[in-house]
Amino acid sequence: MNPGGDKSFDSGTDITKAQSLNNHGVLYAEMKQLDDAEECFNQALALYKHKSTQSIGMAHVLYNLGCLYSDFLNDKHTKSCLEEALDIYTILSPDHPNIKTIRPMLRGTSGVSDTVAAVSSTNQAQRSLSPAQDAPISALPK
Numbered sequence: 042m043n044p045g046g047d048k049s050f051d052s053g054t055d056i057t058k059a060q061s062l063n064n065h066g067v068l069y070a071e072m073k074q075l076d077d078a079e080e081c082f083n084q085a086l087a088l089y090k091h092k093s094t095q096s097i098g099m100a101h102v103l104y105n106l107g108c109l110y111s112d113f114l115n116d117k118h119t120k121s122c123l124e125e126a127l128d129i130y131t132i133l134s135p136d137h138p139n140i141k142t143i144r145p146m147l148r149g150t151s152g153v154s155d156t157v158a159a160v161s162s163t164n165q166a167q168r169s170l171s172p173a174q175d176a177p178i179s180a181l182p183k
Contacts, residue, residue: 056098059088063102070109082106097137100129104139111146123147 066081082105089099107122123143130137 055088056092056096059085059102060098062088063098063105066102066105066109070105075109075112079106079109082109095129095133097129097133100126100133100137100139103129104143107143107146120147 062081062085066078066085069075069078069081082102085102086099086106089096089102103122103126107119107126110118110122123146127140127143127147130140130143
């Protein structure tokens with residue numbers, strides 16, 4: 042990763058890296074390698090934040106981290122990630138299907154297992170859009 046002031050930052054290349062890291066994080070999460078998944082998501086998020094603009098890709102990474110942290114039962118990080126993801130989705134894509142998933146998670150009106158079932162088909166559809174597409178994980182295996 043490039044340090045903050047590095048002139049060699051290439052936003053196109055780094056965004057591609059961020060997408061790849063997000064997708065690797067999804068794979069690690071599906072294999073229950075949660076520490077590796079967290080590392081990939083955090084690296085992807087750092088690349089998006091280095092670009093300094095919000096994007097749907099950044100929202101996906103934040104959503105994935107929120108789901109991951111809910112598995113760790115880390116309410117503070119879960120809430121923070123999901124709120125930031127919700128803000129980005131609401132601004133950039135107000136009809137994004139993940140909004141319907143995030144709101145109940147934040148309100149606590151739906152258990153994680155209910156949320157997992159609700160988003161599974163949505164996220165499978167997003168994954169099939171393009172191999173390079175940032176796809177939020179449907180849910181982390183318990």
